[in-house]
Amino acid sequence: MPGENLSRDEARERAALLSVDGYDVSLDVRSAVADRDSESKEPRTFRSVTTIRFRCAEPGATSFADLIAPRVTAVSLNGKDLDPSEVFDGARIVLEDLAADNELVVDAQCAYSRTGEGLHRFVDPEDGEVYLYTQYEPADSRRVFANFEQPDLKAPFRFEVRAPEGWRVWSNGAGELADGVWRFAETKPISTYITCVVAGPYHYVTDSYSRAFADGTTLEIPLGAMCRKGLAPYFDADDVFLVTKQGLDFFHDHFDYPYPFGKYDQAFVPEYNLGAMENPGLVTFREEFIFRGKVTQASYEGRANVVLHEMAHMWFGDLVTMEWWDDLWLKESFADFMGAFSLVGATRFKDGWITFANRRKAWAYRADQLPSTHPITADIRDLQDAKLNFDGITYAKGASVLKQLVAYVGQDAFLEGARRYFKRHAYGNTRLGDLLSVLEETSGRDMGLWARSWLQTAGVNSLTPQVLLDAEGRIDELAVVQEAAESLPELRPHRVAVGLYRRNADGALERYAQAEVDADGPRTVVAELAGAEAPELVLVNDDDLTYCKTRFDETSLATLRAALGDMTDPLARALCWSALWNMTRDALLPAREFIDLVLRFAGRESDIGVLQMLHAWAESALTNYAAPEWREQGARLLTQGAVVQLHAAERGSEHQLAWARFFARVTDEPGLELLTGLLDGTATIDGLEVDQELRWAFLNTLATHGVVGEKELAAELARDDTASGKRHQVRCLAARPSAAVKAQAWAQVVESDALSNALVESTIAGFTQPSQRELLAPYADRYFTVIERVWAERSIQIGMDVVRGLFPGLQQSQATLDATDAWLADHEDAAPALRRLVLEARDDLARALRGQACDAAASTR
DSSP states (O other): OTTOOOBHHHHHHHHHHEEEEEEEEEEEOGGGGOOOOTTOOSOOEEEEEEEEEEEESSTTOOEEEEOOOSEEEEEEETTEEEOHHHHBOSSEEEEOSOOSEEEEEEEEEEEOBSSSSEEEEEEOTTTOOEEEEEEOTTTOGGGTSOBOOSTTSOBOEEEEEEOOTTOEEEESSOEEEETTEEEEOOOOSBOGGGOOEEEESOEEEEEEEEEEOTTSOEEEEEEEEEEOGGGGGGOOHHHHHHHHHHHHHHHHHHHOSOOOSSOEEEEEESSOSSSEEOOTTEEEEEGGGSOSSOOOHHHHHHHHHHHHHHHHHTTBTTTBEESSGGGTHHHHHHHHHHHHHHHHHHSSOTTHHHHIIIIIHHHHHHHTTSTTOOOSSOOOOBHHHHHHTSSTIIIIIHHHHHHHHHHHHOHHHHHHHHHHHHHHHTTSEEOHHHHHHHHHHHHOSOHHHHHHHHTSSOOOOEEEEEEEEOTTSBEEEEEEEEEOOTTSOOOOOEEEEEEEEEEOTTSOEEEEEEEEEEEOSSEEEOGGGTTOBOOSEEEEEETTOSOOEEOOOHHHHHHHHHHGGGBOOHHHHHHHHHHHHHHHHTTSSOHHHHHHHHHHHGGGOOOHHHHHHHHHHHHHIIIIISOGGGHHHHHHHHHHHHHHHHHHSOTTOHHHHHHHHHHHHHOOHHHHHHHHHHHHTSSOOTTOOOOHHHHHHHHHHHHHTTSSOHHHHHHHHHHTOSHHHHHHHHHHHHHSSOHHHHHHHHIIIIIOOOSOHHHHHHHHHHHOOGGGHHHHTTHHHHHHHHHHHHHHHSOHHHHHHHHHHTSOTTSOSHHHHHHHHHHHHHTTTSOHHHHHHHHHHHHHHHHHHHHHHHHHHHTTO
16 A cells, blocks of 8 residues: 555645546456466456546646556657656656646556455356456556546546457447457546446346437437346346436436436446445446345345435536545535435335434444544545545435435525536536535525534534423423534534324324424524423434434433334334434443343334344444343343244244344354254244345354354355355354464455455454454454554555454453553554544444443443
8 A cells, every 4th residue: 555645735736737638548358367377476467558648737847647557568658658667666657847738658567456446356156257347436447547546637538448258348438349349438527436347248138218308309328237147047137227217217307417428337246345336327336236035125225225326426426526535525425315315206115214314324423423533524635534434424424414404405495506516517526615606596595604514513413302391281391402522512503303292092102293493502492392282202303304313301211111112103213213222322321221122112113124223233232332241141132032023023024034134143052053943944934934145144153153164164155156155155164163263264364365355354254253252352462463564565445344344342341442542652653544443443442331331330220
């Protein structure tokens, strides 16, 4: 990573100096399948020849182009050959004495990637086929071709690719094969990080979309979807195309700007680090969105949301792009909001806002309470900062704030602002002020104060109801109290709906009154609710209009303890669950009490996405926030509860499947016999089909407890000899309770770079097991001795995986906290991005210790 960073100041200076007219990029990837010495230490490479035409505002000036490559063969600038050894340092090509109009030609040998950064090469263990795809954001296109790697130097691109015979190649524009070369149509002006190439023997399915406009014109969009041949039997392309067409209809209805990038291909690719990437005309997704086994509707909803999120980027991000990564939110927050907005408005997933409230906002709440929290419009000094800011603030908090903005200015004004934004800045770059100006035009509101409160300050507020009753038992005054953390004291204007709930004659807990109010300042009276009958529950963010941590008064909390499962409104119920989980994380509710609520009420949860979130939270409560002396009892209670619900759930239902997976994750010793029986067929549960994916879930638990070993896992891989099977096997092997196994896994990840990104991820996931705390204890000290070296030597993606994944967070003691503080004190000059990761892990550990103290205190009450 040294020498590969780019600062904001450097980017601004280069943008002021240069304007790019176009790129011609020629790649030769026939080497992807060529035989080579298996013992070779040299990276496998491909030829990359790039021609860049650009202008310079100050003739005679010096600048640089970006390229990360093992070898540069030739460089010429304006017809003059330059010595690569003099102008190329491994990351940059120095360009001196620039003319007003320039042409740079770079001929290089670039390396195929094993980390999912650049041009990733994957060999399918099932059939030996090779698959390639690119992934660049924020700055890895320079691993594939020479360029000016920053978002505000947009240009048209023409790609051509020479590939092995029988392969097909895709890029952003439409392509044709002629004389052994795939040539692609020139793109519109786009940023380097959203260019893309996918190549290989992919299974490819096509469809089409047509849209007639009021002026009599018709837009025709060729649609395509692809995956590895081994996944073709599981590929439900029809559903992907259905959501795609629904999304295109929705965005054309609301954006009044025709899709501008020609075709629309969607590639599901192996060993992908992200969920997806919005390359115009060629969106890439992780192939795990193709489901090999039975999954719940929450999985299909999640995939649809991602499809729509990436589609929204065609306008927010690709057509109009942020100037620098400070304003990353201009695309990610909008796409996250639009994903849920269009999901509910255009598809069969009408409960998308429940998932948003329960799952996406949980990500935001966690991120916004870390020491690394930042305003939505962040201070991004360089590319390492940018890489780490694809986080819960930029995505989920930003989307939550946009939902608040829609409530604040109105949906019509918001969408009209978006329409003007696209038309005014098409193919250009923007900053925060560009968006605010159009919203002021359409809403008539001063957006400055709103932006300062919501976009330019960090932290999450808490809203708590205060209820005073009169002598007749009616509300005399109901107020909303707003609080903020001492370190982030900003109080914000919140547009909230305050709901009053009570049980009806049938025992159902239902809303009987609601009022919307602008809660601004430390205390806001909700005058409209004065005189209402006394509530059993007050929900201060009813309908989830704002971004806040919801708190309860004592009466409301008592009602939830007794009757949470009786709430009839699924969104209100999800909001209450989310609030209770935030209280658990904040050490205001003992972990054992949260687990008890899950055991008593989760079986009545109708929303499958909420149920699966409750399972994850209960597991986290046991692992991180329960007092150590209570963990064994807690595991037994969760195991017993899961078995009861597994049998009680409707036969063959998605709820039964969710409970089966939860049982496998939390089961203690007595439950292992049932898992073994379900695997070998000696035990059955009516309606539960143990498919291959569920088999691996069961085997992971059995391997963790030492019930199965290398022999059984090898036999299972023979049964499922696929890329997915290999990842599962690697995880299970690393999960075995053996000191030798842990030492091997540690060495494979820390001391070697032989594993691909996907297998690094699987190995770390297997290595770190909550039931193996003693076995993992020796690695706490080792972690702090190796992370700076790992960060320096490995790619940023692998560095992030190792630093996050191997932090000794299961060694939950003051000693571990002290060791973390000592490393931070001794490494003040370490890379800021590395320090950020360690600070975040420290905060999670400190929070766990506070939660455990809260839970331990509950045992004495």
